[in-house]
Amino acid sequence: MNYLNENIESLHKKLKDGEITADQLTQDTLKGIKELEPKLNAMITVVDDAKPAQNLDLSNELAGIPIAIKDNIITNGIKTTAASHILYNYMPVYDATVISKLKDAQMTIVGKANMDEFAMGSSSENSYYGAPKNPWDLTRVTGGSSGGSAAAVASGEVVAALGSDTGGSVRQPAAFNGIFGIKPTYGRVSRWGLIAFASSLDQIGVMTKRAADSAKILNVIAGADEHDSTVSEKEVPDFTAAIGKDVKGLHVAVPEEYFGEGVEPAVKDLINEQIKVLEDNGAIINKVQLPHTKYVVPDYYIIASSEASSNLQRYDGIRYGYRAKDAKNLLDVYVKSRSEAFGDEVKRRIMLGTFALSAGSYDRFFRQAAKVRTLICEDFDKIFAENDVIVGPTTPTPAFKIDSSIKDPLKMYANDILTISANMAGIPAASVPAGLVDGMPVGFQIMAKRFDESSIFQVADFIERQNKFYEKTPTGLED
Secondary structure (H helix, E strand, O other): HHHHHHHHHHHHHHHOOOOOHHHHHHHHHHHHHHHHHHHHOEEEOOOOOOOOOOOOOOOOOOOOEEEEEEEOOOOOOOOOOOOOHHOOOOOOOOOOHHHHHHOOOOOOOEEEOOOHHHOOOOOOOOOOOOOOOOOOOOEEEOOOOOOHHHHHHHHHOOOOEEEEEEEOOOOOHHHHHHHHEOOOOOOOOOOOOEEOOOOOOEEEEEEEEHHHHHHHHHHEEEOOOOOOOOOOOOOOOOOHOOOOOOOOOOOEEEEEEHHHHOHHHHEEEHHHHHHHHHHHHEEOOOOOOOOHHHHHHHHHEEEOOHHHHHHHHHHHOOOOOOOOOOOHHHHHHHHHHHHHHOOOHHHHHHHHHHHHHHOOOOOOOOOHHHHHHHHHHHHHHHOOOEEEEEEEEOOOOOOOOOOOOOOOHHHHHEEEEEEEEHHHOOOOOEEEEEEEEEEEEEEEEEEEEOHHHHHHHHHHHHHHHHHHHHHHHOOHHHH
16 A cells, blocks of 8 residues: 555545455555654554454545554553653553544554654654654654654655644644645644643644645544533534635735745745745735744743643653652652653753743743733734735745754754744644755645634645645655
């Protein structure tokens, strides 16, 4: 089974027509993963004994379809590490809500995907298990923090994967790997069972080669959940209804700030070509400003690190996970376990967050950051009062070389400048492939007002149908 030439619709047809059984599909998937993993390192755990659900209901298009899960989403009986040494042996005894919903839809979980430790990073190089490799060029990063999920889909290991997005962690790797990835509205999908990084920003998303496939999966995982009080009870529309529509009359906002310094000229040119395609097909293009964009990176890292500092207190070497062996007292257990088992980036963010929340710094940093976040939200509200979507590049550059930026945290943080705003405002956003720059994929980002994922699917699917990027095959796996 070569997933590079398949989507959920084609796989479903093969299952329904009897061309392949669900057992064969699962085994073919596991075989493909085993063949590619020595090159990619996209998976932390492969579920070697994965089996499809019994008595498949093939009236359901997702039944029997294999899927990979980012390793910070809890899976009952399947090791879940968040790519951290501190959770190296954690075996959950329950499923995250999204996993329960996927199982109800009879999808087959075949692996837990590699990522930045606790989702903290923009390249997946912060993984305790080593960096995954980009299937377009094995010397380049996959992006982060959902880099393993993106590489698994782009390489054809699986047709779909779940990721999580705190500041661009679905969209940025989707852009770097030439696939579609969507971060839904904050509150559209339950976070119960997602290992927390920054609770007011985290959101589970979907990654596939085609926008229509993500729409089908989002239909299943979205919706209210009694376990998560932050989930909206809004009715979930059929997102696939937006697939196949044109863009005539759609108001499309293009922020000047998303084409500023730091965005490579070739990336700007490619994104402008996609905007011209929308305009030529009847979309109304409006130049706009998002004046507080210049503050989003420092604002995000204060808020996200503060929430991470609080959330990661639970990893103390007492209840589960890694425990230092030579501790002589209780304080030793805490300090040594955390010092030995957390990676450098996680420690950096815990320290930054703890400082921002301290009595002497709270008013100067965290409180001010919260106020700036409100201004960022107001910027988007003003634009969406007159526009349907906002578009621009997903990242300033294509994927960079492994080890080229990991030692410069500020440079790494700047990679998220175009994606962070959507998390700060809680709006849905996605990346769809725009084309290639120097042989590497570039993403076209689409944002919409809260709970209007349908407009994103409409535009993304239209762009897909024009450039047909999904027909391209990653070049890094050819030799």
